[in-house]
Amino acid sequence: MESERTKAACHGSGMRGLCAFRPSSTTRHTSMTAIRSGLRAPAGALLGLSLLACRVEPAPAGSAGALPDDLMGAGRTRVVLLGTGTPNADPERMGPAVAIVVNGAAYLIDAGPGIVRRAAQAARNGVDALRVENLDAVFLTHLHSDHTLGLPDLIFTPWVLERTAPLRVFGPSGTRAMTEHLLSAYEQDIRIRIDGLEPANHTGWQVDAREIVPGLVHQDENVRVTAFPVRHASWPTAFGYRFDTADRTIVVSGDAAPSESIIEQCQGCDVLVHEVYSESGFARRPDVWQRYHASAHTSTRELGDIATRARPKLLLLYHQLFWGTTEEDLVAEVSNHWNGLVASGKDLSVY
Numbered sequence: 001m002e003s004e005r006t007k008a009a010c011h012g013s014g015m016r017g018l019c020a021f022r023p024s025s026t027t028r029h030t031s032m033t034a035i036r037s038g039l040r041a042p043a044g045a046l047l048g049l050s051l052l053a054c055r056v057e058p059a060p061a062g063s064a065g066a067l068p069d070d071l072m073g074a075g076r077t078r079v080v081l082l083g084t085g086t087p088n089a090d091p092e093r094m095g096p097a098v099a100i101v102v103n104g105a106a107y108l109i110d111a112g113p114g115i116v117r118r119a120a121q122a123a124r125n126g127v128d129a130l131r132v133e134n135l136d137a138v139f140l141t142h143l144h145s146d147h148t149l150g151l152p153d154l155i156f157t158p159w160v161l162e163r164t165a166p167l168r169v170f171g172p173s174g175t176r177a178m179t180e181h182l183l184s185a186y187e188q189d190i191r192i193r194i195d196g197l198e199p200a201n202h203t204g205w206q207v208d209a210r211e212i213v214p215g216l217v218h219q220d221e222n223v224r225v226t227a228f229p230v231r232h233a234s235w236p237t238a239f240g241y242r243f244d245t246a247d248r249t250i251v252v253s254g255d256a257a258p259s260e261s262i263i264e265q266c267q268g269c270d271v272l273v274h275e276v277y278s279e280s281g282f283a284r285r286p287d288v289w290q291r292y293h294a295s296a297h298t299s300t301r302e303l304g305d306i307a308t309r310a311r312p313k314l315l316l317l318y319h320q321l322f323w324g325t326t327e328e329d330l331v332a333e334v335s336n337h338w339n340g341l342v343a344s345g346k347d348l349s350v351y
């Protein structure tokens with residue numbers, strides 16, 4: 001099988017990086033075409049970057065190895081990665097933030113630093129739902145700073161840019177106190193904008209904070225959002241989320257050590273957005289950090305095993321901890337334990 005592996009450089013035409021394929025020779029062109037077409041926005045505009053590293057295993061009988069259209073954007077629901085980073089201050093990767101976009105509405109998961117600028121960038125690329133004044137709902141997985149440092153930005157910047165709706169913030173216990181403290185911290189700014197010469201509205205700075213428990217936490221005409229608990233080191237509560245829309249089911253892990261709940265929630269889902277760390281990079285970490293990461297996060301090997309049982313149509317890596325490895329290494333490490341499609345996400349990738 002190894003001799004069949006084909007590597008195809010994907011430079012140009014809006015794509016960057018390297019795609020690793022292992023299809024049959026007759027399906028290679030089809031796969032490339034499918035990936036390219038998947039980078040197009042609903043209106044047909046090319047959306048920035050996307051699959052830096054992807055891998056197509058021989059497809060199940062009957063599907064000829066091409067990426068199914070519904071994986072690559074033919075349906076209405078999109079996953080937009082606004083930030084794929086970690087606490088590491090990688091200038092290419094903002095803090096963790098994912099947007100589920102459906103029928104012109106955007107639902108954010110986590111608010112890592114840079115979220116508002118990245119949303120503005122996605123809007124400029126053609127995802128209208130992510131225009132800053134439209135950002136009015138965020139689902140926090142947990143309260144780690146790398147996932148919440150963008151929260152004050154998300155509260156205040158859209159308001160300054162004339163959002164009138166209060167920001168809805170769903171999250172674990174402690175979410176309300178965090179937002180109240182943020183509003184206190186910016187008390188002078190709020191007062192000066194409202195009472196001074198700036199034509200600020202009186203509602204857009206407010207926060208509707210909702211502390212949730214596992215189960216259905218939000219439902220509207222576009223989406224049903226289910227929160228479920230995941231394991232994350234010492235955090236008493238950390239959530240993953242499942243989004244069910246008319247055309248797709250998307251599961252987002254948040255920060256999680258291997259968690260049965262993720263497998264249960266996915267079960268053949270369209271996209272599993274999952275955090276990951278490199279198993280080979282881990283071996284070079286100091287003992288004290290190894291102990292932490294093993295209880296807080298998921299290795300490439302563990303994720304391969306999770307995907308094998310969860311059976312997502314696409315496994316999308318984010319919150320990647322590389323520790324000296326490359327995206328290609330990360331994808332290869334996962335693929336040693338998972339025979340399906342895996343992509344290493346980058347900021348502004350759209351799926």
Ligand SMILES: [Zn+2]
Nearest residue numbers: 086144146255
């Ligand atoms: Zn994190």
Ligand SMILES: [Zn+2]
Nearest residue numbers: 142144232255
């Ligand atoms: Zn965390």
